[in-house]
Amino acid sequence: MDGEGNGGSALGCRNDFPECIIGFISGTGRVKMSNRSHRNSGYKTMNAMNRDSKNHSSIQGLLIDAPAITHHVAAVADCRDLLSEIPDNSVQLVVCDPPYNIMMANWDSHEDYIGWASDWLREAERVLSPTGNIAIFGGLQYQGEAGGGDLLSIIHHMRCSSDMLLVNLIIWNYPNGVSARRFFANRHEEIAWFAKTKKYYFDLDSVREPYDEKTKETYRKDKRLNPCTIEKGRNPTNVWRFGRLNGNAGERVGHPTQKPRSVIQRLVRSLSYPGSTVVDFFGGSGITTRVAIEERRHSICCDSDRSFPGYVSEHIRKMESSDMFEPLPEFEMQNQLYEAHPVFPSGQLRDSKQWEAA
Numbered sequence: 466m467d468g469e470g471n472g473g474s475a476l477g478c479r480n481d482f483p484e485c486i487i488g489f490i491s492g493t494g495r496v497k498m499s500n501r502s503h504r505n506s507g508y509k510t511m512n513a514m515n516r517d518s519k520n521h522s523s524i525q526g527l528l529i530d531a532p533a534i535t536h537h538v539a540a541v542a543d544c545r546d547l548l549s550e551i552p553d554n555s556v557q558l559v560v561c562d563p564p565y566n567i568m569m570a571n572w573d574s575h576e577d578y579i580g581w582a583s584d585w586l587r588e589a590e591r592v593l594s595p596t597g598n599i600a601i602f603g604g605l606q607y608q609g610e611a612g613g614g615d616l617l618s619i620i621h622h623m624r625c626s627s628d629m630l631l632v633n634l635i636i637w638n639y640p641n642g643v644s645a646r647r648f649f650a651n652r653h654e655e656i657a658w659f660a661k662t663k664k665y666y667f668d669l670d671s672v673r674e675p676y677d678e679k680t681k682e683t684y685r686k687d688k689r690l691n692p693c694t695i696e697k698g699r700n701p702t703n704v705w706r707f708g709r710l711n712g713n714a715g716e717r718v719g720h721p722t723q724k725p726r727s728v729i730q731r732l733v734r735s736l737s738y739p740g741s742t743v744v745d746f747f748g749g750s751g752i753t754t755r756v757a758i759e760e761r762r763h764s765i766c767c768d769s770d771r772s773f774p775g776y777v778s779e780h781i782r783k784m785e786s787s788d789m790f791e792p793l794p795e796f797e798m799q800n801q802l803y804e805a806h807p808v809f810p811s812g813q814l815r816d817s818k819q820w821e822a823a
């Protein structure tokens with residue numbers, strides 16, 4: 466077992482057991498070759514802390530508290546203009562879904578993709594706090610369709626030119642997509658999660674997948690398993706299965722490449738904390754703004770497309786008419802960065818210029 470209750474949700478065949486149990490049951494007795502990662506001292510320490518309900522050092526000193534009111538910016542702006550207004554080390558999470566460079570819209574083609582991306586990647590690193598994370602969406606098989614450049618180029622660039630750490634390459638696997646004849650039909654997109662430092666914030670418990678009752682009952686009988694982890698559920702792993710939004714999906718607001726709320730929610734819950742600031746400078750449909758409001762994070766989002774504020778309003782309308790929140794968490798929304806936004810520790814705006822889309 467990986468110490469996180471990371472087994473299958475239904476028993477029946479041996480592969481459904483947590484890894485540590487497989488270690489004991491394979492062959493006739495103890496296994497000869499155990500998983501070396503489980504002997505790792507850092508891993509053992511994390512397990513002991515988990516057992517004793519101690520917090521990882523990355524959350525010591527953080528003010529983790531759901532504020533009574535959250536502050537949000539939804540601006541029409543170029544990503545680099547928005548970023549230039551944000552102070553150093555002030556943001557917990559950047560949700561980043563950049564143009565794919567496959568000419569699917571007028572914003573989706575860059576001759577020098579990495580030359581352009583390196584500007585906002587550098588700025589994103591600057592604004593992230595030491596516990597901060599960035600989640601970058603993209604694909605690996607688009608090379609050559611526009612000017613070249615894709616998520617693989619971004620990862621390579623980050624490895625060569627940035628101090629950030631690649632924590633996970635998340636595979637977002639979706640069951641629905643277009644068919645193909647000359648290659649295997651694509652059913653995944655990647656999310657590269659980079660952390661600014663080793664002290665990155667990560668709340669696994671907030672995104673665990675609960676075991677069903679039958680599985681819990683079986684696991685509870687095994688004294689080697691941590692009862693607390695069994696109750697909390699399994700680590701959702703780095704392969705996420707969520708459907709893409711169909712054309713008529715209820716959460717759609719009109720943007721062509723809108724990401725599902727469930728995917729953004731998992732990122733926001735696990736990589737940021739209530740009261741911290743989430744930034745999305747390729748805001749698209751405004752789904753990150755919506756999730757930030759729901760999850761009581763502050764947010765700063767923009768898009769160069771003038772439809773952006775309309776999409777955000779549509780999300781708010783949908784939230785207000787949803788029965789999920791009683792009442793909807795209180796929030797303030799503006800179309801430019803403002804003095805009272807918590808991203809400014811001193812409450813002082815560095816430059817109050819109004820952005821204009823490029």
Ligand SMILES: C[S@@+](CC[C@H](N)C(=O)[O-])C[C@H]1O[C@@H](n2cnc3c(N)ncnc32)[C@H](O)[C@@H]1O
Pocket residue numbers: 542543544545562563564565572720722723724725746747748749750751752767768769770
């Ligand atoms: C892939 S879409 C983002 C979709 C978004 N994640 C969602 O789920 O709704 C990329 C967005 O980046 C915006 N964009 C392109 N170039 C930009 C720039 N230089 N600054 C700000 N936004 C830009 C496009 O208008 C487009 O809406």
